[in-house]
Amino acid sequence: MGDDDYGIRAGEVTAELPQHFDASVYFIGRIRTPWTRREDCPKNARESDAVCTIEVDARWASALRGVETCSHVLVLYWMDKARRDLVVQVPRHYGEARGTFALRSPARPNPIAVSVVRLLNVRDNKLSVVGLDCLDNTPLLDLKPYFASTDAAPEAVVGWHAKRER
Amino acid sequence: MGDDDYGIRAGEVTAELPQHFDASVYFIGRIRTPWTRREDCPKNARESDAVCTIEVDARWASALRGVETCSHVLVLYWMDKARRDLVVQVPRHYGEARGTFALRSPARPNPIAVSVVRLLNVRDNKLSVVGLDCLDNTPLLDLKPYFASTDAAPEAVVGWHAKRER
Numbered sequence: 001m002g003d004d005d006y007g008i009r010a011g012e013v014t015a016e017l018p019q020h021f022d023a024s025v026y027f028i029g030r031i032r033t034p035w036t037r038r039e040d041c042p043k044n045a046r047e048s049d050a051v052c053t054i055e056v057d058a059r060w061a062s063a064l065r066g067v068e069t070c071s072h073v074l075v076l077y078w079m080d081k082a083r084r085d086l087v088v089q090v091p092r093h094y095g096e097a098r099g100t101f102a103l104r105s106p107a108r109p110n111p112i113a114v115s116v117v118r119l120l121n122v123r124d125n126k127l128s129v130v131g132l133d134c135l136d137n138t139p140l141l142d143l144k145p146y147f148a149s150t151d152a153a154p155e156a157v158v159g160w161h162a163k164r165e166r
Numbered sequence: 167m168g169d170d171d172y173g174i175r176a177g178e179v180t181a182e183l184p185q186h187f188d189a190s191v192y193f194i195g196r197i198r199t200p201w202t203r204r205e206d207c208p209k210n211a212r213e214s215d216a217v218c219t220i221e222v223d224a225r226w227a228s229a230l231r232g233v234e235t236c237s238h239v240l241v242l243y244w245m246d247k248a249r250r251d252l253v254v255q256v257p258r259h260y261g262e263a264r265g266t267f268a269l270r271s272p273a274r275p276n277p278i279a280v281s282v283v284r285l286l287n288v289r290d291n292k293l294s295v296v297g298l299d300c301l302d303n304t305p306l307l308d309l310k311p312y313f314a315s316t317d318a319a320p321e322a323v324v325g326w327h328a329k330r331e332r
Contacts, residue, residue, distance in 0.1 A: 015225050018225070022244075023193070023244055025187060025191060025276045027189070046316050059181050060253060062181075062253045063268075063274075065265035065268060066326050067267050069326045069329075070268065070323070070325065071322050072319045073267075074280055078189055080189065088228055099231035100226075101222075101232075101308075102231060104310055104311065108229075109229075116316065142276050143267040144270055144280065145324045146319060146324070147210075147327070148321065148323070150211050150212050150281075151282055151322070152318045153312060153317070154314050156317070157314070158237075159234075159237075160235045161313070163235075
């Protein structure tokens with residue numbers, strides 16, 4: 001089917017979407033990054049040292065109390081440009097078909113991304129961070145303290161990916 | 167205000183919720199755990215070695231292709247019993263007021279939890295995993311491969327929490 005960024009490629013499979021949603025989310029702020037076109041975004045967050053800014057809406061600003069003591073933060077955001085019905089995908093840079101849940105692609109039933117960022121500072125309702133790879137103006141869903149005790153698994157292996165690297 | 171699990175305690179602060187939602191999610195499966203009451207759940211996932219089962223709805227089952235090669239998986243789920251308007255909270259086991267975004271409490275504007283689990287096996291649409299601490303029948307939102315290269319930050323520190331442990 002060609003290379004349309006949001007279309008379907010040969011080998012990809014879609015599911016019929018459910019007829020109704022089950023719950024809803026608020027956009028609680030915006031993520032400001034240097035990237036305004038999908039093709040400019042780093043392929044993953046370790047590829048870039050760019051400082052990005054997370055702007056939390058004034059309504060939620062007091063929920064930041066204590067975040068400044070965190071060295072790392074989990075950032076949840078909404079990848080609102082991706083289709084939601086792909087169950088098998090063929091990422092262009094891999095060229096092999098894999099299940100959506102084995103990929104970090106933005107195309108998924110619930111287009112919620114999770115990124116681990118290094119926190120540089122918090123000023124008022126703005127966080128300066130390193131480690132994002134999303135488009136400018138991406139809607140923010142949540143911020144969480146990153147606990148190494150439960151969130152770090154340095155021994156983790158993604159078998160299909162490790163095999164490619166050999 | 168007392169100890170009501172989903173009420174407000176002294177020192178807690180609420181925000182007025184926005185008048186409308188911005189996007190919606192599908193529940194794509196259910197998480198089966200041994201815990202049916204909130205007070206029975208482990209305080210965090212490292213406290214329990216219980217094997218839990220993630221049941222992905224048939225509609226999305228083919229999206230699991232390749233997940234079996236992952237040693238660890240990020241699990242996103244919906245904590246549908248928590249209130250969403252708390253910006254400052256006083257967790258019972260800490261007894262100090264902190265911003266919602268400095269806590270992993272289920273009470274947050276978007277009650278989306280992120281857990282890192284160890285994957286034991288995948289059979290059809292069911293995953294056996296270790297590392298969850300949620301209530302039985304919790305709605306599933308997403309599964310993602312855990313990449314140590316971008317998701318593991320073993321050096322991370324949550325300052326307010328580390329100070330308590332000293």
